[in-house]
Amino acid sequence: MPVKDYIRKRFFPHIWCPGCGHGIVLGGMLGAIEELGLKKKDVVMVSGIGCSSRIVGYVDFHTLHTLHGRALAFATGVKFSRPELNVIVPMGDGDATAIGGNHFIHACRRNINMTAIVMNNRIYGMTGGQFSPLSGPGIYATTAPYSSIDYDFDIVELARGSGATFVARTTVYHVNEVKDYIKKAIQHKGFSVVEILSQCPTYFGRKNKLKDVNEMLEYFKNNTTPVGSQAKKDNPNLIERGIFVQIQKEEYCDKYLNVIEAASKEVKG
Amino acid sequence: MPVKDYIRKRFFPHIWCPGCGHGIVLGGMLGAIEELGLKKKDVVMVSGIGCSSRIVGYVDFHTLHTLHGRALAFATGVKFSRPELNVIVPMGDGDATAIGGNHFIHACRRNINMTAIVMNNRIYGMTGGQFSPLSGPGIYATTAPYSSIDYDFDIVELARGSGATFVARTTVYHVNEVKDYIKKAIQHKGFSVVEILSQCPTYFGRKNKLKDVNEMLEYFKNNTTPVGSQAKKDNPNLIERGIFVQIQKEEYCDKYLNVIEAASKEVKG
Amino acid sequence: MKEKIKFVQGNEACVEGALYAGCNFFAGYPITPSTEIAELLAARLPQSGGKFIQMEDEIASMCAIIGASLTGSKTMTATSGPGFSLKQEAIGYAIMAEIPCVIANVQRGGPSTGTPTHVSQGDVMQARWGTHGDHAIVAMTASNIQDVFEITIEAFNIAETFRTPVILLFDEVVGHMREKLVIPEKEKLQVIERLRTSVPPGTDYHPYFPRKDGRLPMSDFGGEHRYNVTGLFHDMWGFPTDKPEIVHNLMRHLVDKIENDPKHICKTKQYFLEDAKTVLVSYGASARTALEIVNYSRMRDRKVGLLELQTIWPFPKEIVSKICNQAERVIVVEMNMGQVLELVRANVKNPEKVYLCNRYDGNLVNIDDVKNVLRVVEGRGI
């Protein structure tokens, strides 16, 4: 089914600003779902609060727009209750790693079969441009008028350190990778994380004196490189793209079947 | 000053059960403080809620017994407000990594000069023996009557993945290492984490059919090995002890001095 | 399943009630004195294919049961004071998105960490007002083990009927004391199942358009109907809007469905009220002390009666004012600084005739406490 059949057309043009990267993520995500041939009724999309989280309003699945930072906790309830559903959780960088950091690391730890997509624009877009745990030092933001001193998380490392079994990263510039990694993430049996560098021209761009959205996409093009590439060795400042973690580990809902079995025996026995 | 001069003797014997490892951590921690020659008035100890958190009641410093999981957030306020104080934060495994997981990773990220001591008995002692994010699969607990299916965090990896600049691990059996690592952690300029495997004979021990506290300490002795040792290569199941991360990175309060400087210029200029 | 007689804690009776009502999903985080609910469900739920999950904190637990409820599960969480405070934001979400679920709060002494192992009834007002913004809520309680069982079933029934979170406001004494419990055979007690939409697939389904009787049939996530659920004000399809009329009407709907017809929700127990000159109003564990005194007084021919509240919210105004206005004096017996007292006073003609007998030191209101107040207000000296 064409990608556009997955969207709720009546809400278009969407709420996002001109040039906002979140729309590109939406496209890539739907491309992945389309290629996987998922039925609309089998997909539940769960989000928190933020510009990025508004994404669920635009897709014609079961959609759950929850609380800031809590999407993965809601999603855990959905998935653990109905493991046969495909649960996809698009999140903002603030949503995923600031207020939602704890749910993020615990989802990584538990290895429930869901896909978290971190739409990382390195800023709180929805609330008007405060720095996020992914902004990094030196970035200007409304709450960092003298530039930020906060170190940033590396989501890949955070997810890895928390035990995630699939972790990938790319940028909206690399839109085919977006589709590809999300597809692989959904196919992965276990918890998967895809970080997608995205742009907020309205706040991140303006505050940091970036000329326009194209300058932001050029940045993604010029400052990233496939993981393990020679380029990275030559220039350690490059950000790596690719699949960083991909391991098989028994999935949580599957493991719970063992609990049910043990418990049922106890009752009978 | 002798270690015992750092304790509030009037509350002894303490509240912990016979054989509880938390008392050994207390001893090691005070040993470290004593060797560093810290003045009582220069130390603030902040804890959350749990058996482990009761530790602050026994030490003659400025002591702040806060909310379950929130110790590092309170401590951040203390330290950022008065960077000249030594802030030490003993935490339970639940306290640090369950409800407190978000504050833990953000403390690692910010690199504020404080020391977190995770007293890891792999169980919620205070509430009577539920499994924790550090229990690991196969462990019995009151909320895991058929044994736990939850994967555990590796605190060292979690801290590393969150950006911590000093991370060490040992066990209460290795009591001299406890002292030594805590000492180094306090000396480290930046956020430091010391995980100390500790025992809860009352709940973890009983639920998991361990004969007595000595069997638990024997476990620490026999199933751990110094980081990078040959033993680990021969037996990958061994838990490594040692200092895993030790890097220099500008400290948060120090960096804030730059903000103050920039801001003051703006006012004058 | 045949009738069963057990000797159990209040917390266990709550578990039995939940299972009887069809609860098949629990997410929680341990906290004294509610932990036994989680522990028992960890053992019991998987025995019949239900799901138990220990989450990273109370917030996550609350969110998880909302998510699970949307897929069609009957869900519950349990907590106490500090955890109840943490859940408030997500409780508000369940109110706004109209998701059935049950939250047990086994009350302990507060504020803050307070006295974790001691009893209190200090969260009465928080149950009503703990989350931000206008809203309505259902909160119920019980004073003995059998009632805990039945009220828990009732909580699930109300949650399903009104698509609302329901709070079980137990207390440490009732949660931890053991007493006889008779579990009736299946179907003896009414269990209300979720009302699911009959709108056929492919037809426009309105998850947020109440039927004539005020109920909103649900469609499980994963089913044929796809719609949106949000904590923002929303239209009948569940999509965000800030149109003033829609906001206004949704607010009215959320409150009216609970408060307009409280008869269906409000439960009380009445002892010796027909001729009572002194009415004790009480609930939860304190009602046990109150009842003891009623019996004691009646043996001495004193016309004392007890109105035991089982529904705290919506506050049973009509019953309270009817009964209290008939009495010469009213004594509210509770374990806080007078939270229900104020509610009773606000609903009677002579508030100055409403007295308080309370305790907020971590202990159950005792017999002498009530005797003394009774003696004083009846003018028999202390």
Place this chain on the structure above:
Amino acid sequence: MKEKIKFVQGNEACVEGALYAGCNFFAGYPITPSTEIAELLAARLPQSGGKFIQMEDEIASMCAIIGASLTGSKTMTATSGPGFSLKQEAIGYAIMAEIPCVIANVQRGGPSTGTPTHVSQGDVMQARWGTHGDHAIVAMTASNIQDVFEITIEAFNIAETFRTPVILLFDEVVGHMREKLVIPEKEKLQVIERLRTSVPPGTDYHPYFPRKDGRLPMSDFGGEHRYNVTGLFHDMWGFPTDKPEIVHNLMRHLVDKIENDPKHICKTKQYFLEDAKTVLVSYGASARTALEIVNYSRMRDRKVGLLELQTIWPFPKEIVSKICNQAERVIVVEMNMGQVLELVRANVKNPEKVYLCNRYDGNLVNIDDVKNVLRVVEGRGI
């Protein structure tokens, strides 16, 4: 510093007030419509050596300001609805441990995510009862930019005087509208500094033993006196206890210090009340609409007056009952479903003469809203 005239938002006036009062530590997490408070303090605090930190969430922010306060800083955080719900547990901690701090809640439409950019006054009751267990709280509000400035200073003063968290319950309209602000020169307005202990080093200091005047002198963490601070019930040294007498007395102390002598805390503004037959009771942005109507009515020789509440908690019972009992009718003008209405009703002789003019659709109560209610209750038809 000389007097300054500025044209600012309510949120900026709050910042100016905080700085005037000596606030030197802010921890927060952005949320509409309070974010400007954080943004402005991020720029302003370091200019004078103060500290601004953006925390990972609202819970951490609340905890951080408590920790910082203990070291001697004057601390503040700011939030709105959902964030205010999240802070409730830690607010209870500040109450229990008696830590001075200020929490601004710039109210938006709720429950849940609600209408983030629209106005509401729906958190009045939550401010009082949002955290678990019995307790008392101070909450203040203001209807114009100058008052926001002054009330913010007052909030810091009360926090220091009573060792208590103080809540600033602003609303989106006042937070975002711009108006003239006159910042008086330093020392023109009273700023109360923390009372620090005079007990010499080496002597037994009791952080939780009130002086005769009820105040508890503090000793900064890092200072000569070492003691314990906890959210458990505690003795006069701050060490945990569950002894019933101590628990009881601490509860009484926590409540009595705020509620026993509300004169020191309760502030109102009164307009044309001497001969008012119709009294409007209002606060925050709604009081602006009410005042407009008072002026309008007076021009038509109708005896309408306004009682504007600046302190919401402790509720100014005495003033409200005195003024309302004199009136023929009372209209509460507010932006919720009647939260202050119920408080007024509970404190007057004839509750049936207290009417409500409200709006809970995200918009400011407008002039016609009040005119219409006024016309109806004055019997002039609609």
Place this chain on the structure above:
Amino acid sequence: MAKKVKEIIVNKEWCKGCGICVHFCPKKVLKLDKSNKAAVTDLDSCIGCKLCELRCPDFAIEVKFLDNEQS
């Protein structure tokens, strides 16, 4: 990708004029018109890479092929 492009459809209602499609079109096929919407200048140069469509944040541009295999 050697397929022949039939047309490039811009949904002017949805296009927000961000210019991403224009800037990154490898063949400079597109421009922003004076009402700031994407427009085709040189369909013939189009190689049908579809990057404009994929990168458009607004689902506002669609590349149609002659053989109709790809929509």
Place this chain on the structure above:
Amino acid sequence: MAKKVKEIIVNKEWCKGCGICVHFCPKKVLKLDKSNKAAVTDLDSCIGCKLCELRCPDFAIEVKFLDNEQS
């Protein structure tokens, strides 16, 4: 560590009889007495390693040296 041990003091009020000191004393110097408190059986064998003191969770045992250098 070659210092001479003068005495090993057990604070019986604080000792909870966990047995850790007994079990892990390299020289089996200690035992639990019949009221379940640590007690010294063989002071002479003690090598003054202080592990009993350091591992005691209850601060209940103290190893004193003759030369008083270490308390």
Place this chain on the structure above:
Amino acid sequence: MDSYKIVFSGSGGQGVITAAIVLAEAAVVYDKLHAVQAQSYGPEARGGATRSDVIISDEKINYPKVSSPNLLVCLTQEAYNKFSNIVMPGGMIITDPKYVVISKSDATQLELPMYDTVVEKVGNPICFNTCMLGVVVKISNMVKVESIIKVFESRMPQKFVEINIKALKVGMELVSK
């Protein structure tokens, strides 16, 4: 004098809110008038359609919102469609034909090519909002031009002040024509 009410409307990046604030600030700080400025937001705080209300008066202003403005500025079609009917009888609507196609209205409608003119005369489109402010200052006639300039001086670096004064004057002249 009664109060004068203005509604500025447009979209996120057009600077309508700044213009509104500058006007009201000039009135309050330099002309010793009373003024309030209020605004409406989209979801949370991000961009999108914007509206800012200003009331200027020589008396204290209580109710801060404008229901029927004396003067309405619409810089997008969306804004025009939404608000053009709220203008008070006898009031005026200002639009720029580059952005808005007007329709029938009871109000006086003034179509001014502010964008093109400012680009032409000042050479910088970011002063568009200042040009619009010039129009409003001229038409409303409540606030002194010098006061507006003082606000510029207190708020921006010198190099911007000049170009903005230029744009302001361009706007004022547009009206005169």
Place this chain on the structure above:
Amino acid sequence: MDSYKIVFSGSGGQGVITAAIVLAEAAVVYDKLHAVQAQSYGPEARGGATRSDVIISDEKINYPKVSSPNLLVCLTQEAYNKFSNIVMPGGMIITDPKYVVISKSDATQLELPMYDTVVEKVGNPICFNTCMLGVVVKISNMVKVESIIKVFESRMPQKFVEINIKALKVGMELVSK
């Protein structure tokens, strides 16, 4: 019949709570009596000093706590010191001299070497609490021994049932002596 009130006290690991529950459960489930059991906790839920109250009656029991018990069992000195004075006039205190040194009291005091006897006769100290329960069953005389045994059977694996019955009887015999 009036109600009979018992307070069991001791420390965490001694199983006093289990004993109390077994007694009350036997009364309720098998002897059709009314009973409530309540207990007090240390901080949160962890070990430490323990107290469990049991009331057995043939009428409905309302107030569930015991202020003056007919029978008090103290298995630690701490418990004895704390509670020995609450026994009702004419009531009885049971202690084990292994753990408790008794002092003067108005109550009848029964010192029984329960621990040593159970170790000697059953060979397993973990049945100590059952032995104590035997003592209580005998003295209180409210509940049938068979009912207690039925509770054992419903709660424990068969192999434990026997040894516990043995311990129960040892306790009962201790009283007879």
